[in-house]
Amino acid sequence: MSGLVLAIAGKVYASWAATGWATSVWLVLPAIVAAGGTAFAVTRYRHHPGRRQVFLLVSAFVQKHWVAELLENLIRALDRHGVDLVLKIPPHEYGGHGQLQQLAELRRNSRSFLGGFVMAADCAANHVEFDRFCRSLRIPIVFIGSSPFEHVRDYPPNAALVGCDDTEIGTRSAEWVAKILKDRELPYPNVLVVASTEHPDRQNSFAARLRTEVASAEITINDQGRFDRGRSARIVGQTLEEAHRKGVTVHVVFCTNDEMALGAVDAVQERAAAGEGVGDLVIVGVDGTREAIATIDTGGTRFRSTVVQESGRVAEIAVSTLLKLRAYGPVDVETSIPTTIYPLGNASTAVSGSGGTRQSTAPPIPGTRGG
Known part of the structure; x- marks a missing residue:
C-alpha cells in the first residue's frame, strides 16, 4: 500500500513539477x-483478529476448585489455538447484580475479544439482561453449566450452552444412594441434602428420584450451603447434633458440590474428635475435584462417592463451540456432557471397602441435543 x-x-x-x-x-x-x-x-490493530483473547466471566471463584480446574483446562485448550484467556470475577460470590456490572463493562470493551464464556448466576432473574447482552454483541458467547434461556429456540444466534445436566447429576446421585439404602434394608432412612440456590435442579431431581426408589426415605433439603465448605460444615454439624439429641440417625449426606461435601467431612471429624459417633454415615458429593477424589481414595473418611463433571471435556467442547460460532459454522445450541460416578462399581462395595486408589475410565463421547 x-x-x-x-x-x-x-x-x-511530476505533473506539477513545472508549477509553483x-x-x-x-x-x-x-x-x-x-x-x-x-x-x-x-485500524488493523483495532479490527484485525490478531488480538486473540477471549474472556471467562464466572459467578464465583473463592474456594471453587472445580472452577479453578475448568479455568486451567480452558487455558490449555485455547493455547493450542493461540488464544489468551481473560478472567472476569464479579465483586460478590454468585451475585447476579455483580455479573450485570461485568456485562456492562464487557459490552463496552467487546472489540477486545474474539468471544467469551459465561458461568451465569441468578439465571431466572437476569434472563432479559443476558439475552440483551448476547444480542448486542457480534462475538460468540458460550454459557458453561447454566443457561439463562429456557428453550433452545430462545438462544440468540451467537450463543450456545456446554455443560453437564443438573437433572442428570441429581438423578445419578439418587440412584447411587438408593443402592446403599436398599442394601442396608433400613425401614426409614434419613437423608440430608446440603445444597445452594444455584443449580436447584441438582437437589430437586435427587429428591424426586430417591422418593421413587426408596419411598420411605425422609429427605431434608437445606439450600443455604452456597457451595461453601465452612457453611456446609456448620449445617451438617448442627443437623447431626440435633439428630443426636432426638436419638435419630442421619444415614446419608448428599452435597451438591464437592466443597460442601468436604465441609460435611470436617463436621463429622469434629464430632469424632469430641467422642461423638455418627453411625455408618455416608457422604456423597458432586464435581469430581482432585481434592475430593484424593479424600475418597484414602478410605479414612465418610466421603464415599462423587458425581464427576469432567472439566477437561467441558473445556474442550466449549472452546470448539466458540470457535465454530466465530466461523459461522453449524453448532449444537446445547451440548450436554455425560457424568460418571467415582469410584466406578457397586455402591455397597464403595461404602464397605477399605480405601485404596481406584481409577475411573473416561466417560463416553458426549451427546448433544438441540441444534
Whole structure:
C-alpha cells in the first residue's frame, strides 16, 4: 500500500513539477503518507483478529476448585489455538447484580475479544439482561453449566450452552444412594441434602428420584450451603447434633458440590474428635475435584462417592463451540456432557471397602441435543 501511495504521488508530483506548487507538495507529501500509514495500522490493530483473547466471566471463584480446574483446562485448550484467556470475577460470590456490572463493562470493551464464556448466576432473574447482552454483541458467547434461556429456540444466534445436566447429576446421585439404602434394608432412612440456590435442579431431581426408589426415605433439603465448605460444615454439624439429641440417625449426606461435601467431612471429624459417633454415615458429593477424589481414595473418611463433571471435556467442547460460532459454522445450541460416578462399581462395595486408589475410565463421547 505504501508503494502504491508513493507511485501515485510521484506521478502527481511530476505533473506539477513545472508549477509553483511542486516545492510545497513535496514538503507535505511525507506527512500525508505517514498519517495515512498510521491510520491504516491503527485500524488493523483495532479490527484485525490478531488480538486473540477471549474472556471467562464466572459467578464465583473463592474456594471453587472445580472452577479453578475448568479455568486451567480452558487455558490449555485455547493455547493450542493461540488464544489468551481473560478472567472476569464479579465483586460478590454468585451475585447476579455483580455479573450485570461485568456485562456492562464487557459490552463496552467487546472489540477486545474474539468471544467469551459465561458461568451465569441468578439465571431466572437476569434472563432479559443476558439475552440483551448476547444480542448486542457480534462475538460468540458460550454459557458453561447454566443457561439463562429456557428453550433452545430462545438462544440468540451467537450463543450456545456446554455443560453437564443438573437433572442428570441429581438423578445419578439418587440412584447411587438408593443402592446403599436398599442394601442396608433400613425401614426409614434419613437423608440430608446440603445444597445452594444455584443449580436447584441438582437437589430437586435427587429428591424426586430417591422418593421413587426408596419411598420411605425422609429427605431434608437445606439450600443455604452456597457451595461453601465452612457453611456446609456448620449445617451438617448442627443437623447431626440435633439428630443426636432426638436419638435419630442421619444415614446419608448428599452435597451438591464437592466443597460442601468436604465441609460435611470436617463436621463429622469434629464430632469424632469430641467422642461423638455418627453411625455408618455416608457422604456423597458432586464435581469430581482432585481434592475430593484424593479424600475418597484414602478410605479414612465418610466421603464415599462423587458425581464427576469432567472439566477437561467441558473445556474442550466449549472452546470448539466458540470457535465454530466465530466461523459461522453449524453448532449444537446445547451440548450436554455425560457424568460418571467415582469410584466406578457397586455402591455397597464403595461404602464397605477399605480405601485404596481406584481409577475411573473416561466417560463416553458426549451427546448433544438441540441444534
